[in-house]
């Protein structure tokens with residue numbers, strides 16, 4: 416932990432469960448028929464009302480996520496308009512978009528309308544990726560991360576550990592993340608679901624702590640190292656160790672398709688551990 420501040424980020428899953436890709440860790444793929452809530456795009460008014468709750472719970476980052484391989488022009492327009500309206504309402508809120516592969520023109524349009532960061536995770540090593548997804552390539556993902564940087568948006572990229580990868584794959588993923596020098600890196604830990612082809616999570620808490628400390632060491636003291644999906648499964652009762660390993664950000668509220676802790680219980684936990692929520696995002 417770099418200082419006593421923890422960045423709280425909230426996620427809004429604006430369109431859920433209709434993705435045709437085959438990522439084996441993802442309940443939003445239509446291929447696996449997972450028992451999740453599926454819905455089409457929320458209205459901008461709904462997103463703003465939900466953002467209001469997240470901000471009052473302490474979120475300084477707000478991520479607009481949509482399921483799907485990449486940005487369509489319609490989705491780009493919708494995200495741009497939503498970011499524009501959110502910025503009017505909450506000028507200091509750091510707004511992140513997470514909408515799959517994206518070209519420079521789309522990303523530039525998002526930036527011009529209030530998006531500050533783009534999240535696109537590498538997920539796993541380049542070598543292991545074909546075991547996880549066959550409908551798009553790891554190279555496409557890396558290229559989107561490069562596009563993000565080239566238009567001057569902050570890059571938020573990380574991955575998911577515990578999907579059957581080897582220690583070599585973990586090293587390789589970490590090296591790839593570091594090669595992009597992201598401003599923020601979200602680390603997720605696979606959450607099994609009976610509908611998914613991947614059945615087990617193969618990472619323990621000690622190894623997960625090691626992943627956090629390697630990313631922190633590689634990215635330096637100014638980066639945001641976030642523990643996102645799987646935090647409750649891997650670090651429950653070990654949150655102190657998680658922050659001491661180098662994490663300085665968590666997701667509050669619900670994840671994409673899985674419920675998280677109630678924000679109040681995370682806030683109480685931070686207080687108990689001697690940390691305070693950051694009042695602005697520096698990414």
Ligand code: SF4
Nearest residue numbers: 434436438441482483
């Ligand atoms: S592209 Fe995204 S939403 Fe679609 S299956 Fe893969 S991770 Fe899930």
